[in-house]
Each structure stands twice: as structure tokens, then as C-alpha cells.
Amino acid sequence: MNRRSFLGWGLSTPAAALLAQTGPAREEPVEAMMPEDSPAIALNHLGFLPGARKTVIFRYAGEDGPADFQIRDIGGGAGAVRQTLPLTRDRTDVIDCLVGDFSEIHREGMYQISIAGELGTPFFIRRDVWRRTLPKAAGYYRYQRCGVEVPGVHPACHLDDARRRDNGRQVDVTGGWHDAGDLRKWMDATLLNAIGLLRVARNLGAQWDAGGGGLAALLDEVRWGNRYFLKMQDADGLVWADVAGGVNGDNSDNHWTDNRAGTVDDRYLNPAKSGRNQALFVTVQAMAAQAFQASDAAYAKQCLAAAQRCWSAAQREGNTGDLAWWVMAALEMRAAAGRDPYTAEAAQLGGRLLALHAFAFEGGQKEIRGFWRTSERDRNPYTDAVHSALPALALLELARALPEHPNAARWRDAVRLHLDEYVTPLAAHSAYAIVPFGVFLGSPTAETYRPLAGDLTYRYFMPVRKQFWWLGMTSHLECYALLLAEAALFFGRTEYRDLAYRQLEWVMGANPFGACLMTGEGMRNPYPHSRFVGLIPGGIMNGIAGNTKDAPILDMQNGFDWRTTEYWSPHNAYYLWAVSTLARAA
Ligand SMILES: [Zn+2]
Incomplete structure (x- = not known):
């Protein structure tokens, strides 16, 4: 791949626009893009928890190569860790490399590895090595806020969103988040933001950011995005697809505007109602209803009502990924609104997901099984660049929520089969x-x-x-x-x-x-x-x-x-x- 082809793609086709597009590739990379100065050492730059498995990879094609690697504690002073550990030839079939293991080093500190004269990126061994990145990852969404000034990033934007594609009528759908490296507001992608933030709240509670803004900061960001999601719900209960997605899958709406409704630069609202978006919307509203119950019961009630309207109007159909999200939605409704009818619905959807699981060996072999099929009509193995593990995750959540259900053992077994004989x-x-x-x-x-x-x-x-x-x-x-x-x-x-x-x-x-x-x-x-x-x-x-x-x-x-x-x-x-x-x- 050369620089010209990168540029050609870059200027015409930001990511999420093309979700639904199919057709032959315009241009293809032929050679692997591996810059000459790519390091031979491959190592996680954040670092490792003290008790975690710790691996370093050294790319080396020859038969011999260095026999060991050095690791030292950079900041430790006298008595600091400084060890030489063995490298072993990797026997897997994809890359030629040597592998080193330093799981035995538990002491907290900042370390550096060197192999055959190459220095690796310094990294930590410490207890919060992953967790300390959460505020930064969550803070990303603040930069993506639309409809308001983000100090140091952009002035208030898109206060004129949007006019409907079908009848040209103006609808107030300001707010929300820009989705990607552009200015468009896709429901499918940005509803996930709220799910990610609400899962952090559920997993770690007020201590998620170790004394930062706490739960209030997380919930404030969720509420910002949700103002837009609630505006995107039509009178029939279903939610629209996007604002500014581009009228023909193109980039025509991907621009700043004059913030005045009714002028020529107004962006378009896409009133299409996809099944996946309904499942994601119900999930978000039902999760918000639970998360806000303690701090703002009126808002929690508003979210739950929106979820129920969408749930009632939606068809729970689609491919394997869609059904997986409907299982998640049903479980969140059950938690937010009480057991009936959501327990039965969740179990029924789980049954459909289970029927899409390939228990038997296929393709004349006896090594790999347990993948999912694409849909009830398409028997090919399911793939998804975004929600790839969702079918198994949905069954796992189902088994955890309904442990006494007669099918719970089958849901658990399907997840285990997928993990042990596929993943x-x-x-x-x-x-x-x-x-x-x-x-x-x-x-x-x-x-x-x-x-x-x-x-x-x-x-x-x-x-x-x-x-x-x-x-x-x-x-x-x-x-x-x-x-x-x-x-x-x-x-x-x-x-x-x-x-x-x-x-x-x-x-x-x-x-x-x-x-x-x-x-x-x-x-x-x-x-x-x-x-x-x-x-x-x-x-x-x-x-x-x-x-x-x-x-x-x-x-x-x-x-x-x-x-x-x-x-x-x-x-x-x-x-x-x-x-x-x-x-x-x-
Ligand atoms: Zn904007």
C-alpha cells in the first residue's frame, strides 16, 4: 500500500458511513505495510498487573537468534530488579519469533526490556495499570459533544440539526456526540457510548476514577448523549437512524454549519428505523433507568417509559448479532421494570440464539466447533468487526440472570464450547x-x-x-x-x-x-x-x-x-x- 492510496481512502470515506455499503473494493493493498523501522520487540506499552501473565515477543526469522532478554526496574535504585530471562522459539504457525515470559516479576515499578541491543518501550508493573486509563477513555466522549461549546476543542456546533430527508421538516435533534473522526451522529455507534459508560458505573461504582468526578461525572456524560437519543424517538416509539450520515452514504453532511435552522447548510435527519438501533436504544434507556434511580427518580422514570414504548413497537428480528442485542435489551428491561414479561422474552430470544450455535463439527474436520451462524437464513459462520463476541456474551448474561431456568445449563455449555473449542x-x-x-x-x-x-x-x-x-x-x-x-x-x-x-x-x-x-x-x-x-x-x-x-x-x-x-x-x-x-x- 502506498501513501497515495491511503490519501484516496482518507478523504472520501470516514468509517461509519459505509456500514451498509457493499460491492467490490475500489483499491486494495498488495503488500504488507511494515515500515522498515518497525521494532522487533512487541510488548504492551501500558504494562501489567503484578500477578498477571507477562509476555514479550521478539520478531526473528532465523533459526538461532538471541537466547535471552534483559529486564530492569528503571526507577528502583539499589537492589532493583535486573534480570536475564530466557527466550524460547515460538512454535505457532503465524509469525517467526522468540517469546519471553516474565510473569514471575511481581514487584511494582517502571521497567524496560532489552533484546539484542533493541530497547523496548518502558512500561509499568502496578495494580492500576489498566484502570488508570479509564478516565482518559471516558473523557474522549466530552471532546465529541455536539451542540455545545467544548472549550479548547470547538465552539458550539450544529445548533441547526436537522431537517428530515423525507419531507424536509425541521426537527430539533441537536446535541449528542460526534461519532468518529468526523461530525456525524450515528445512533448505532453512539448508543454504545452510553452502554460503555453505564457499564463502568455498574462495574466499579463511585470509585471508578479513584477520586475524580466519581459517578456524577459518568452520569452527566450519559445524560448529555441521552438528551439526543430521546429526541431521536419518533411518535410511534421507534428511533431514527442518524443525523448527518450523508444523503447517499456520502460525506455531504460532514461539515460545520452556521447554527441557523432553515439555511442551506442544514444537515439531514435519516428517518430509517433499523432493528439493531431499537435493541440498543431499549438497552440504554433500561440501563439509565437503573443507574439514575437513586439520584433522579423522575429522569429514571422517563427513560424507562421511553424504553417501554420502543420495546412495544419493535420487531425482535434480525441476524445473530441483532438477536444477541435483543437478549441484552430484554435482560435490562427485566432488571429495570420487573420480571414479566421480560423473563420469558429473554429466555425465548436465548433459545433462538442457541439454535444458531454450531454444536457439531463442520467442514470435514474435528478440531474447531462452536461458532455462531450468521442468521436463521444464512448458515455461514457469523463474523462482525464490532460486536463479534456478543452472541456468547448474551448467553452468558442470560445464564447469570436466570440460573434456575431449565435451559440455563445449555446456555452455559454453549458459551464454554465457544470458548474452549473455538476461541x-x-x-x-x-x-x-x-x-x-x-x-x-x-x-x-x-x-x-x-x-x-x-x-x-x-x-x-x-x-x-x-x-x-x-x-x-x-x-x-x-x-x-x-x-x-x-x-x-x-x-x-x-x-x-x-x-x-x-x-x-x-x-x-x-x-x-x-x-x-x-x-x-x-x-x-x-x-x-x-x-x-x-x-x-x-x-x-x-x-x-x-x-x-x-x-x-x-x-x-x-x-x-x-x-x-x-x-x-x-x-x-x-x-x-x-x-x-x-x-x-x-
Ligand atoms: Zn456538532
């Missing part, structure tokens, strides 16, 4: 231990699918010849980190917790580029595709994608490549949810 063996194919994007039957498009077993193949990254819309894997990996974190708690298995951290470690620097994908943490951050407000502390990028050969690509050359470097709401939402779940367990 774990797939993650074991590379030294990075990341969960591949998905498995496939054969080669659905003309590009590399890695052989797995029998007719089953897999890719670490999205196919690039299937559709125009493909991007980095940050949310997919964070979503699996979340599932693994919840499963570690539920089943009492530390292996799941270790694997959860490996997914997050990739995002935070343990990757072939040695790049940390959160602005303001770690080193070698790419410059983000954020062309209206620039850097946002705590913003997380789309991350590493793949080329036709399923080799990793990441724009480290300021190319404004949206596929790999654009900020996007779901990455911060799943990060907050996953890290606060892991912190709950600590």
Missing part, C-alpha cells in the same frame, strides 16, 4: 494470542484464507475483496476481551482472564508495529484520521487491518487512512466495558 484453539495459532476475525468455509473471495482444518479456513483480519467496508480489528478484539473477562468471573477460569488481556495488549502496543492505538498512551501512536478536531486524548483508533494476504497493515506514515487510524465510538465503548469488567475481577 482458545484459534488464539493459539499465533504468538500474539489474538482471536482471528472469523472462520470461513473455503475461500469465499479471491484472497488468502488461512487453512485451519478440513474445509475450514480463517483470517485474522476482514476480507478486503468482499465489500468496500473493511477496517481495523480494535472493537472485535476488545469485544472478545470483554467476553473472556466475564467468562473468567463466571466460570472461575484464570486462563480466560489471561487471554482477555492479550486482546487488549495487542491494541496497546503488543503488535507487529509496536504501535499503541490510544492517543495519549504508549508510544508510536499513528496520527489519527480526525480531520475536524485533531488529537483527542483517550481516543482509540480502528487499528490494524489486513491486506489480501491477511498480513497486517497500519498507517504509520500520516496518511490519514480511515480504515486503520480513524477514531470510532465503539472502540472506546468496548474498551471501557472490558477494562472495567477486568478491574471488577481484580
Whole structure:
């Protein structure tokens, strides 16, 4: 991939616009994008909890290579840790590398590793190494507020949102959050912001930010976004799709405006009503009803009423991911509004999800099973760049909420099968231990699918010849980190917790580029595709994608490549949810 192609993508196609677009890719990367100066050491830049598994990877293709690595406590003074530990040849099949383990070092401090003359990024071993990033990740949303001045970021904006696409009528849908490295306000992506923030509140309570703004700060941000979500609910109870998404899937509404309604630069409201958005809206309102009950009962009641109106009007249909979100919505309604009829609805939806689980071995092999199918009509393995682990997570939440239900054992077993016969063996194919994007039957498009077993193949990254819309894997990996974190708690298995951290470690620097994908943490951050407000502390990028050969690509050359470097709401939402779940367990 050259710089020109990065630029071509960057200027025309910010991320979330193309969710629904399909068709042949316009332009494809041919070679893996691995800058000459990419470090050989791959290591999580944040660091490690004292008791965690600790891994360093050293890229090395030869047969011999260095036999050991050095680790020292930089700030420790006399008597500080300074050790030489062995490197062993990695036997997995994806990258040639040596692997070192320093799990035995528990003492808190700032450390640095050196291997064969290369110095790694300094990192901490300390008890709050992940948790201390939560305020930054949550603070990202404040920079994305729309309809108000954000001091130091932008003046009050889009006070003229918006006119309806269908009849041109003006509707007040000001407020909310800009979704990504642009100025558009998608419901599907930004509803996740509220879910991420409310999960932090639920997981960690007032101490989530160790003496910062506490619960009030979290709930204030939720309420800001929710003002917009509530305005987006139509009289029939259903919610609209977006404001400023672009009239033909284009970028025509992606601009600042004069803030005066009725002028030519007013942006459009898309009145379409997708099923997934209804499930996300019900989930948010039912969660808000619970979270605000103690501090503002009237507001909690308003949220619950909005949830009930949407629940009553919506069809609970769709693909596997949609059904998974409907299970989550039903469970939140049950918690917010009482048991009936939501307990029965949740169990019934869980039954439909269970029917989409592939228990039997397929594709002439006996190694991998337990994936989900795409939908009740499409039997292909389910993949999703954002909500990849949601089906298993929904069944896990169901089993936890309804432990006495006659089907609870089947829900639990399905989650275990997915983790033990799909996630774990797939993650074991590379030294990075990341969960591949998905498995496939054969080669659905003309590009590399890695052989797995029998007719089953897999890719670490999205196919690039299937559709125009493909991007980095940050949310997919964070979503699996979340599932693994919840499963570690539920089943009492530390292996799941270790694997959860490996997914997050990739995002935070343990990757072939040695790049940390959160602005303001770690080193070698790419410059983000954020062309209206620039850097946002705590913003997380789309991350590493793949080329036709399923080799990793990441724009480290300021190319404004949206596929790999654009900020996007779901990455911060799943990060907050996953890290606060892991912190709950600590
Ligand atoms: Zn705005």
C-alpha cells in the first residue's frame, strides 16, 4: 500500500458511513505495510498487573537468534530488579519469533526490556495499570459533544440539526456526540457510548476514577448523549437512524454549519428505523433507568417509559448479532421494570440464539466447533468487526440472570464450547494470542484464507475483496476481551482472564508495529484520521487491518487512512466495558 492510496481512502470515506455499503473494493493493498523501522520487540506499552501473565515477543526469522532478554526496574535504585530471562522459539504457525515470559516479576515499578541491543518501550508493573486509563477513555466522549461549546476543542456546533430527508421538516435533534473522526451522529455507534459508560458505573461504582468526578461525572456524560437519543424517538416509539450520515452514504453532511435552522447548510435527519438501533436504544434507556434511580427518580422514570414504548413497537428480528442485542435489551428491561414479561422474552430470544450455535463439527474436520451462524437464513459462520463476541456474551448474561431456568445449563455449555473449542484453539495459532476475525468455509473471495482444518479456513483480519467496508480489528478484539473477562468471573477460569488481556495488549502496543492505538498512551501512536478536531486524548483508533494476504497493515506514515487510524465510538465503548469488567475481577 502506498501513501497515495491511503490519501484516496482518507478523504472520501470516514468509517461509519459505509456500514451498509457493499460491492467490490475500489483499491486494495498488495503488500504488507511494515515500515522498515518497525521494532522487533512487541510488548504492551501500558504494562501489567503484578500477578498477571507477562509476555514479550521478539520478531526473528532465523533459526538461532538471541537466547535471552534483559529486564530492569528503571526507577528502583539499589537492589532493583535486573534480570536475564530466557527466550524460547515460538512454535505457532503465524509469525517467526522468540517469546519471553516474565510473569514471575511481581514487584511494582517502571521497567524496560532489552533484546539484542533493541530497547523496548518502558512500561509499568502496578495494580492500576489498566484502570488508570479509564478516565482518559471516558473523557474522549466530552471532546465529541455536539451542540455545545467544548472549550479548547470547538465552539458550539450544529445548533441547526436537522431537517428530515423525507419531507424536509425541521426537527430539533441537536446535541449528542460526534461519532468518529468526523461530525456525524450515528445512533448505532453512539448508543454504545452510553452502554460503555453505564457499564463502568455498574462495574466499579463511585470509585471508578479513584477520586475524580466519581459517578456524577459518568452520569452527566450519559445524560448529555441521552438528551439526543430521546429526541431521536419518533411518535410511534421507534428511533431514527442518524443525523448527518450523508444523503447517499456520502460525506455531504460532514461539515460545520452556521447554527441557523432553515439555511442551506442544514444537515439531514435519516428517518430509517433499523432493528439493531431499537435493541440498543431499549438497552440504554433500561440501563439509565437503573443507574439514575437513586439520584433522579423522575429522569429514571422517563427513560424507562421511553424504553417501554420502543420495546412495544419493535420487531425482535434480525441476524445473530441483532438477536444477541435483543437478549441484552430484554435482560435490562427485566432488571429495570420487573420480571414479566421480560423473563420469558429473554429466555425465548436465548433459545433462538442457541439454535444458531454450531454444536457439531463442520467442514470435514474435528478440531474447531462452536461458532455462531450468521442468521436463521444464512448458515455461514457469523463474523462482525464490532460486536463479534456478543452472541456468547448474551448467553452468558442470560445464564447469570436466570440460573434456575431449565435451559440455563445449555446456555452455559454453549458459551464454554465457544470458548474452549473455538476461541482458545484459534488464539493459539499465533504468538500474539489474538482471536482471528472469523472462520470461513473455503475461500469465499479471491484472497488468502488461512487453512485451519478440513474445509475450514480463517483470517485474522476482514476480507478486503468482499465489500468496500473493511477496517481495523480494535472493537472485535476488545469485544472478545470483554467476553473472556466475564467468562473468567463466571466460570472461575484464570486462563480466560489471561487471554482477555492479550486482546487488549495487542491494541496497546503488543503488535507487529509496536504501535499503541490510544492517543495519549504508549508510544508510536499513528496520527489519527480526525480531520475536524485533531488529537483527542483517550481516543482509540480502528487499528490494524489486513491486506489480501491477511498480513497486517497500519498507517504509520500520516496518511490519514480511515480504515486503520480513524477514531470510532465503539472502540472506546468496548474498551471501557472490558477494562472495567477486568478491574471488577481484580
Ligand atoms: Zn456538532
